[in-house]
Amino acid sequence: MNSTQKKQTSSSTTTTATATNKCDSTFKTFIFISLSALLLRFVLFYQGFHFHFSNRNEITTPLTNFKRLTEGLHLWDLGLSPYSGSAYHQSPLVLLLFYPFHSNNLSTSLTGLPPQVVFLVVDILIAYLLREITKLIPQVLPKEMKPLEPNSNLPNITAALYLFNPFSIFTCIGMSTIVINNAAIILSLYYSLKGNLFQSVFFVALSSYFSIYPIILLFPVSFILKRHYFPEQTLNTATRQQLSPQQQSHLEKQLQHSQTTMSILFYSRIVLFYLLSFSSLIYLSYTLLGSWEFLSKTYGFTLFVEDLTPNIGLFWYYFIEVFDHFRNFFLFIFQYHVFIYCIPLAIRLKNHPLFYFWALCAIIATFKSYPALGDTALHVSLLPLLNEPLKGVRYSFIVIVVAIYVTVLAPILWQMWIYQGTGNANFYYTINLVFTLAQVLLIVDSLSVLLKLDYVNKINHLEENQEKKKIE
Amino acid sequence: MMITTTRETRKGKSKLAISIATLITCLLLLSSFTQTTSATISTEDDDYITFTETQSFNEEMIIKPLPKGKSMMHFQFSTEWNSNFFDQSTFQHYDLFPRSIGDLINRVGIEEMTLVFTKGRWSYSEWGYPIRASPVGVELTAWLRPLEKGIDSQWRELTHSLSGLFCASMQFLYQVPHHTSSPSRSFRPEGTSNIYHTMERDTVPAIELRNQSSVIPLELRYGILPRESVCTENLTPWVKLLPCREQSGIGQLLNPLKLYDVHYHSMSITVRKICKSSNNDCLIPTLEIIQSLTVVNDVSNSIDNIDKNKVKVALENLFEKSTGLYSCPLATSSKIYVQNQENLNTQLTVTPTPTTKNTRFSIYDLKQYSIQNPLFLTLSWLKNFARSGPTPIVAHSHLTGYGQERGGIATQIVNQDQHPMNITYYHAIPWYLRLYFHTLRFSIQDKEYSDKDFIFKYISPAETRSSPSTIELSFEIPGNSVASISIDFDKVFLHYTEHPPDANRGFDLGSGVITAYIDPNNIVPGSSLSQDTFDIEWSENTYPHQKHQVTPVRIYTEGLLITLPTPDFSMLYNVITLTGTVFALFFGSMINILIRRFKNTFTGDDFVSDRPIAKIYRRIMKFIDGK
Structure with a gap:
């Protein structure tokens, strides 16, 4: 890592003047991109598209619906528990966040601003962070991405792909509060790349506080953080030559030994920070509402799938149709299924924490209990960061076509089932199956490509070493 | 004393x-x-x-001609029991009072109870107010005195006993809790005995137990089963509670074949404690059980009709009882009242001549008739007489929206009277309609009301799979104006077992309850209101009081039918297998990738696995080969 950093600094010093110019121009491009994205969103809000989009099941779920949030705020205003009435199921802090923007028919909101502002700000924040992340990755994780050219357009492309991704536009206009969760996840990635242990762990805790599943992102985040705290220490060739082979091996053993104890300390510090921030968030919510009711109403609601409103996942129809006496068994299997991949993937992808991060995001988006397009938008917007390893993906055409097919057909089949009465629930369910299959294909395909590439690199590396030895 | x-x-x-x-x-x-x-x-x-230990039985019937060739017949059988109810042994001896009900009162701690079975809908705008208003289906209202076993087990015992007693499915009021609620203002105890409550409607009714000198607040449980169909199997046990059954007296007319072939049929049983003594300080309550039955017949095509513009009805033909009427021997009084409606041009004629006649009623005393000399009552009136003015308070509710995803409920309450009136609106909506209370709109004549404009506002959101959402609003409606209430809801997607057997028919929604408090001083003598509302006081025996009090009039809105989105009930196995396949596909592929070892095919060497199991396998093969 040190060497690459050095390289970069040296290259940047040679072209300082042009680089600063370039940097300015790329930032100007970013400003232009974000302004045009804002304009697009503003026009859509102005045209009243949020009334349609916020009612769509593909965009909002019982956990992220803005109408339910308004109901929670209204009940809170009346002095009732916001969770009474089984409409509101989001975390108490979301309530606090939107309280300044809540207005009823009698009074305007405290800030005088409409709640749409929050969604616009959060979207721009995510885009900015994605841009910064793209710049940070080659420095921190050289195996994931080659160093960027100083005039590379990749950071801006990443941001633009997020801002103009139809899924993220739908999510923003549909006022789905999943964007707040997404922002927390992106922030945790950003801070982990920056090497800020506390901030990154805090944002993992925040995102798992909003919805339980991102707790597994603690693994990739700690892997990335480890790069900062334990840069790969190999003995310099200069010192190596001065030592005898026994001394060398002894020294390496010593180093390794100290490293294991240190890394245990490091991981326990992460876990401690996580528990501390998570429990303080929970306690803050408790003090806000004065009761522990929210635990069962948010986390219990997520885990026990009490609301069977259709969404793009597989849970709703399964739990409408499953036999009562098998319900608990399958609930356990389905929820447990999301979490089982994090350890095998951690073993296999320990050198690719960014890819690990992406894979977990994609698995959560596919197999969580109330998925929406916002979850898909998050992991899709991380894909440009992995553009190099994923050049060899085989089924990209099928995945893209299926995504378009689903986006177009889902509302039509919904209309046929719910409004026309010419279809039934199976129509919509089929679309969900297809969509899930597309995401499954994407994950499996990318993973196999990455592992193959990893193996090829390893072989090449070995061969290089052998050749070097031969030369010596 | x-x-x-x-x-x-x-x-x-x-x-x-x-x-x-x-x-x-x-x-x-x-x-x-x-x-x-x-x-x-x-x-x-x-x-x-x-203490005066008496048990008495009164039977009465009221006949009221309605416009468009219809008639209302209201049967009322009341059994009174005067005794020392503080003594438990009182409930071991029964005479006229039905034992099954008496036992229930003692066991469950009923202070007051009303159970109504109704089929059809009373048309308030055409027929005025009924003597006892009721919603479609079954309605059970009970004021319970908390006992040691707890109010929930009391309610359970009550509903289960009543469903056994009346062959109806009242047990669902307990088993499916979203049918049951406790409104705080709409219902007041009707009795006047030792139930202490002021006319201030925000106090909780309570009873004073004199032997313990303590005041116990009563618990109200209110349940509606809108889907319950009412039929003869409910009538038979009801008739059995009467001392003379259908053998003699007015009960003779209770012919099931004719009672269910009507526009409106409402059968009720009320248990309450009243005060019979003239003394205001009521120390000796009288337990009273009132069984009433209201039917609205279409008599315009009856066989007695001769004149085209007139309706002629003979009671014995209407109910197919050719024996004629005479008193039940056990009855203290047995009377038939025919409402004259003298302010209207009904051209009512009755034969034979009534025993007594006052301005409001022609009264036949059946005690003066006997089995040898029974009464053959024949009435005749103008088929299409006009009612005097509109019914003062009328209410309707509708469903709004389309599709099976979301919708709304809108209720209109119309005051057609000149005077402002105090109204309480109550509606319990089951949890499978997820109400959004921030969409609750209330306006009178396009003037939007906010919280502070209500006399009383109470909302309680539903809990999934348990309690219903309830809305209770009290407000004053000005004369000649319309109040409209609307609220939006989402239709909840239910588990396939939660749908009723005929899922595509939909779910029945209970009626909203409107309680209008009409000030008697505002009623113009001779108006339709004075004819309708105060019909309550037609029988001096049962309603001897309340002459100068504000009388609550109850109006029920229409029962609504809601279709919820249904899953495909035949897809159970398919969904389980298909979803399972997707999960298995992902799991299998992931396992395949994660445990796969890549092989370098370019080196030319054979791949030699270094796994322990492969090593053992190679050892065994070597051993077999003898190397």
Whole structure:
């Protein structure tokens, strides 16, 4: 890592003047991109598209619906528990966040601003962070991405792909509060790349506080953080030559030994920070509402799938149709299924924490209990960061076509089932199956490509070493 | 006879109380031997409560001609029981009072209870107000005195007992809790005995237990089963509670074949405690059970009709009882009232001539008729007479929206009277309609109301799979105006077992309850209101009081039918297998990738696995080959 950093600094010093110019121009491009994205969103809000989009099941779920949030705020205003009435199921802090923007028919909101502002700000924040992340990755994780050219357009492309991704536009206009969760996840990635242990762990805790599943992102985040705290220490060739082979091996053993104890300390510090921030968030919510009711109403609601409103996942129809006496068994299997991949993937992808991060995001988006397009938008917007390893993906055409097919057909089949009465629930369910299959294909395909590439690199590396030895 | 003196003397006279109790039981035994219908016991002591043990039965019937060739017949059978209800042994001897109900009162702690079975809808705008309003289906209202076993188990016992007693599915009021709620203002106890409540409608009714000198607040449980269909199997047990059954008296007319072939049929049983003594301080409550039955017949095509513009009805033909009417021998009084409606041009003629006649009723005393000389009552009136003015308060509710995803409920309450009126609106909506209370809109004549404009506003959101959402609003509606209430809801997607057997028919939604408090001073004599509302006081026996009080009139809105989105009920196995396949596909592929070892095919060497199992395998093969 040190060497690459050095390289970069040296290259940047040679072209300082042009680089600063370039940097300015790329930032100007970013400003232009974000302004045009804002304009697009503003026009859509102005045209009243949020009334349609916020009612769509593909965009909002019982956990992220803005109408339910308004109901929670209204009940809170009346002095009732916001969770009474089984409409509101989001975390108490979301309530606090939107309280300044809540207005009823009698009074305007405290800030005088409409709640749409929050969604616009959060979207721009995510885009900015994605841009910064793209710049940070080659420095921190050289195996994931080659160093960027100083005039590379990749950071801006990443941001633009997020801002103009139809899924993220739908999510923003549909006022789905999943964007707040997404922002927390992106922030945790950003801070982990920056090497800020506390901030990154805090944002993992925040995102798992909003919805339980991102707790597994603690693994990739700690892997990335480890790069900062334990840069790969190999003995310099200069010192190596001065030592005898026994001394060398002894020294390496010593180093390794100290490293294991240190890394245990490091991981326990992460876990401690996580528990501390998570429990303080929970306690803050408790003090806000004065009761522990929210635990069962948010986390219990997520885990026990009490609301069977259709969404793009597989849970709703399964739990409408499953036999009562098998319900608990399958609930356990389905929820447990999301979490089982994090350890095998951690073993296999320990050198690719960014890819690990992406894979977990994609698995959560596919197999969580109330998925929406916002979850898909998050992991899709991380894909440009992995553009190099994923050049060899085989089924990209099928995945893209299926995504378009689903986006177009889902509302039509919904209309046929719910409004026309010419279809039934199976129509919509089929679309969900297809969509899930597309995401499954994407994950499996990318993973196999990455592992193959990893193996090829390893072989090449070995061969290089052998050749070097031969030369010596 | 002051309460205070009673309390003071209680301690000293506890022995006396015991002796009185034994005296009562002795005399009760005696009375059962002598086969008298009533036993009167009174103590000579002026300081102590005088108990009069009497049981009496009254039967009455009211006939009211309605416009468009319809007629309303209201049967009312009331059994009264005067006794010492503080003594548990009272509930061991029954005479006219039905034992099954008496047992229930004692066991469950009922202070007051009303159970109504209704089929059809009363048309308030055409027919005025009914004597007892009721929603479609079954309605059960119970004021319970909390006992040791807890109010929920009392309610459970009550609903289960009643469903056994009346062959109906009242047990669902307990088992499916979203049918049951407890409104705080809409219902007040009807009795006047030792239930203490002021007319201030925000106080909780309570009873004073004098022997313990404590006041216990009563618990109200209110349940509606809108889907319950009412039929003969409910009528038969109801008739069995009558002392004369359908053998004699007015009960003779209860012919199931004719009672269900009507526009509106409402059968009710009310248990309450009233005060019969003229003394205001009611120390001796009377337990009263009122069984009433209201039917609205279309008599325009009856066989007695001769004139095209007139309706002619003979009671014996209407109910197919050719024997004629005479009194039940056990009845203290037995009367038929025909409402004259003198302010309207009904051209009502009755034959034979009534026993007595006042401005409002032509009254037949059936005690004057006998089995040898029965009454054959024939009525005739103008088919299309006009009603005098509109019904003052009418309410309707509708569903709004389309599709099976979301919708709304809108209710209109119309005041057609000149005077402003106090209205309480109550609606319990089951949890499978997820109400959004921030969309609750209330306006009178396009003027939006906010929270502070209501006299009283109470909302309670539903809990999934348990309690219903309830809305209760009290407000004053100005004269000649329309109040409209609307709220949006989402239709909840239910588990396939939660749908009723005929899922595509939909779910029935209970009626909203509107309670209008009409000030008697505002009623113009001779208006339709004076004819309708105060019909309540037609029988001096049952309603001797409340002359000058604000009378609540109850109006029920229409029962609504809601279709919820249904899953495909035949897809159970397919969904389980298909979803399972997707999960298995992902899991299998992931396992495949994660445990795969890549092989370098470019080196030319054979791949030699270094796994322990492969090593063992190679050893074994070597051993077999003998190398």
